[in-house]
Amino acid sequence: MGSKTRKVAIVGVGHVGASCAYSLINQSICDEIILIGRTPHRAYAQALDLSHCMDFTYTRTKIFAGSCADCSDADIVVLCAGSYPKPGSSRLDMTDSAFEIYQTFIPSLMSCGFDGTIIAAANPVDVVTYMVWKLSGLPRERVIGTGTSIDSSRLKTLLSEYLPVDPRSVHGYVLGEHGESQFAAWSHVTIGGKPIMDILAQHPQRFSQLNLDDIELKTRNAGWEILQHKGSTHYGIANAIAHIVRSILNDDFNITAVSAVLDGEYGERGVCAGVPAILTRKGIAELVELNLTPPERARFANSCQVIRSAGASLPL
Template sequence: MEKHIRKVAIIGTGLVGSSAAYSIVNQGICDELLMVDINKERAIGESLDLSHCIDFTSSRTTVHAATYKDLGDVDVVIITAGPPPKPGQTRLDTLGIGAKIMEDMIPKIMASGFNGIFLIASNPVDIITYHVWKLSGLPRTRVIGTGTSLDSSRLKTILSNMLNVDPRSIYGYTMGEHGDSQFAVWSHITVGGKPFLQILEERKEELGHIDLDQIVEDVKKVGFEILKRKGTTYYGIGNALAFILKSIFNDDHKIIALSCVLDGEYGESDICTGVPAIITREGIKDIVELRLTEEEQEKFRKSNAVLRDYMASIGYGQKIATVV
């Protein structure tokens, strides 16, 4: 009987990569997990440590260190390599170093014969995802960034605490840049199917103090609050990577806010930005085009203008005047 081995590689075995690996192993998402890092000893150490989890999990995942040459038959390559922002920096400020890392890495991966899906968490994730797409030559549907998936989760967590409901009963997204210019799509956020804005209207006496703009600011800044206290974030994004990977292998057709290369959707082209998309075994099946309000459409345009300005710094398009 022929058996397909679900094979995944993680490039970058720092805190994000190792956290993603830990989630993947514990959930039994793949059969074989390859750990790749410029620090080969670190990759070996993480592989050994992770392999000692298997006796305590429900399924077996083989974990071992690897090199770029070993990636030819991998289904999904997860990229987490890159520098975290330093105090006072934004994610966008890490672009120069991150872009150079991809320029060295992606040709080596493609030379192995790799023809699967790239799943990218390296920041600034929207521009790095676009850069990987250009460097790899793969279809846009198979180069995917984590986008605003984590931001959307953070938004749901904040709302769940305010409303005292499970965050998994809240549906909605932030869109645009995974960064300071993102925005919440309030017109499409629901709680158990009921519009959140309607809930606010009906419960003014109880919820009238809620400031929507402040909630968005809290979503934007919480990553830096974590960074300030413990150096960087890794559990949330690690689990987000595992969640997206599981949806790919299960062919879930789940809708997740991801960094996607747009080609006319939302009136935008030749840019990678956070939008809800249907994820399948083949990558992005479709981008969900929400009917945004005029205000939301303008916020989306401004967020993409910010991304384009930084894209120009590594040779894509032209720098434009950004109004935020």
Template sequence: MGKGTRRVAIVGAGMVGSACAYSMINQSICDEIMIIDRTYDKAVAQALDLSHCMEFASTRTKVSAGTLEECGDMDVVILTAGRNPQGMESRLELLEESKKITGDIVNRIMAGGFDGVFVVAANPVDIITYLVREVSGLPRSRVIGTGTSIDSSRLKTLLSDVFSIDPRSVQGYALGEHGDSQFVAWSHVTIGGKPILQILSEHKERFKEVDLEAIERRTKDAGWEIFTRKGNTQFGIGNALAYITRSILNDEHKIIAVSAILDGEYGQRDLCIGVPAIVGKGGIQEVLELNLAEEEERKFLKSCSVIKENIAKLVETA
């Protein structure tokens, strides 16, 4: 990886997989993209449609349709396959069906000799990422979930509106489960390098209408708002996948709030959860341990317990 042709396979030619491929093409992230779907004709159609972007892109990306068994020489395999929630189903209610789909996909990919990095977006992403590691047998560094990367981006966007600044001037993370038990680590949110809690304290009158609890709630619920209005999310998560993949292929060492398998960090083991990590060549190079405030620590432990409970369900039904 990092030399020669950079190859990426995207499993799932639906909204998320297509948005991811489109983002990677427009950002010139890799040299080849292979689209895989259970309906081969759909994969072919998406590959053709995406290949027609090349006249207008800055560089050429070869796009083709393929099969799971052809992933052996891929640097990164992105897993988006799965169904959307129905009605008011939570992400966790997708677990049993996602388990069956993901297990079959990963077994077939590994049988083809894959030895790269998995990037997972299928929900519930924390538990499915853990499953991918268990089924694949790859080192934990080479199995990454999108985790709270998209939630952290939503947080920055919300704060950029409140403070009238570019979201890229905001630093901070939503942590924990990519789901109902996630939370914002306000003690580590900064704007232009200055802690947001200090800003609010020093400018109480100017920012008296700022409600951090409401912002945290909107961050958590943003995906559901989009889903209930149009039936899916695609562009934000598609770009998050592209962003993570770019950091892997280019060895960028970006710090991203991904779903990482912990082995002692934060005092936790044998679970996968959204935390900041350095992402580069070979996947996760280091999990960063934040010094959380007491209330944040409580919320983190609660989120861990939710994820562990659902990981246990995987074992029970294995």
């Protein structure tokens, strides 16, 4: 009986990359993981440490330190290499440093014969997703950013605490930039299938403490709050990456908010932004174009312009 090894490479072995590998191992998502880092001995040490999980997991995942040459037959390459924003700056301020990393790495990756799907998790993720798409020459459905997947999860978690319900019973999306111009598409947020606007209208006293503007602000600032207190965010985004990887490898047809190359969807082109997408073995099978309200459409257009302006100076 023939078999196909499910192989994932992770570029960047810091907090996010290592946590991503840990999530993939514990959820038994793939058969092999390659860790690629600027410092080979650190990548080796991370792989060695993670290999010691195997006695306590359901399946054995082979993990080792490698290079671009090991990615020729990889199904997915996850880009985690990057830096964290400094106090007083934003994710968009890291555009130039991200370009310095990936303008060299992506051509090297493609020259090794890689023909799979790339998942960008490095910030500013929407700009990085677009630059990787341009540098790689891959079709747009096979270059995906984590985008607003983590922000949508944060939104659901916050709402679940007020309602209260399980976060998985909350459905809705944060759209646009994974950054300051993001917004919650309240017109499409439902709780157990019931629109949240209907719930608030029918139970004004019961949910009087639920302020949607406050929830949206807390969602947008959640990453900064974590960064301020412990210096990095990695567990949440690692599980978001693992979810996207699993959806692709399992051909799940799962709908997740990711950063995608837009080509007319929502009236936008030449930019990557967070939108719901159907994830399959081919990458993005289809972008789900929500029927946004006029104010939401205006906010989405503004967010796309913010992203577009941040990457306008890059030589792509």
